[in-house]
Amino acid sequence: MKSLSIGHFTNADLGTGLTVFLFDQPARAAYCIPGSSPATRELHILEPDSNVEHIDALMLTGGSAYGLGAANGVMQWLQEKGQGKKMPHGGVVPIVAAAAIYDMAFKAAVAPTIDEAYQACKQAKPNNPLRGRHGVGTGATIGKLVQKTTRMSGGLGMAEIKLNNGLEVIAYAAVNAVGDIRDASNHIIAGAKLPNGSFADCRDYLLAGNSNKTSHEENTTLVALFTNAAFSQIELKRIAKMATAGMAQAISPVFTRYDGDIVFCISLGDFKAEELVVGTIAVEVVRKAILNAVSESVEIQL
Secondary structure (H helix, E strand, O other), X not given: OOOEEEEEEEEOOOOEEEEEEEEEEEEEEEEEOOOOOOOEEOOHHHOOOOOOOOEEEEEEEOOHHHHHHHHHHHHHHHHHHOOOEEOOOOOEEOOEEEEEOOOOOOOOOOOOOHHHHHHHHHOOEOOOOOOEOOHXXXXXXXXXXXXXXXXXXXXXXXXXXXXXXXXXXXXEEEEEOOOEEEOOOOOEEEOOEOOOOOEOOHHHHHHOOOOOOOOOOOOEEEEEEEEEEOOOHXXXXXXXXXXXXXXXXXXXXXXXXXXXXXXXXEEXXXXXXXXXXXXXXXXXXXXXXXXXXXOOOOEEOO
């Protein structure tokens, strides 16, 4: 998508990172939060009753709530470019929405910094090919529900659908779920592993009545959904709500009390398209982005 640039900061040694999404022009956006433990910044500006109608960037970060402060680095970079809401003092206030995953139990209890977010902005480019354990996906893990099992690495994934008529829908997913990841055939492709190497199957574990006796406050799947179609915030919110079905098709269990799952939906163009068409495509690209995020998943020893 021409008007979208993506930048990453990755710290593989400490197991954290962030991803920034930058736009050529202020973008209309909305969100849907099906999870119960979100860590976010500047969400109310995405509501229809907000006085601010657009955002200038989106940041997805590790470091839990501590990582949200890195958004100031994105603001600094945008301010230097003169991008942001024009203010009476003659300057601008960049509007940066952000959300975080909890990755602080992976290697080190650290969070990305303001300077590291700034560097990610400087390095941002269209069609950035980095996937997997890069950016916000660096310290992501999955399959954390069943006791005495080994979790696997999560990551950052991408999927897109482009129609012949010019419509584009792209999804990026930072997958850090408490549950397993299932493909279109309902087979587990990544998740909790038993000592014998087979999947423990978080869903069957719960269906058998096994209780969750330990805390699992280490999760969240974040989705950034972009389209070149023009929609209002209310329409974008409905599309984001539809897109959560793609999460439910790929993650099991999903939207738990331990997950802060969020879908951001952002319009980056003026293409004319039906809301139902884009929402249906959104479900599929979100599902595929989640699968892409774990396509090279490996077992993690903590």
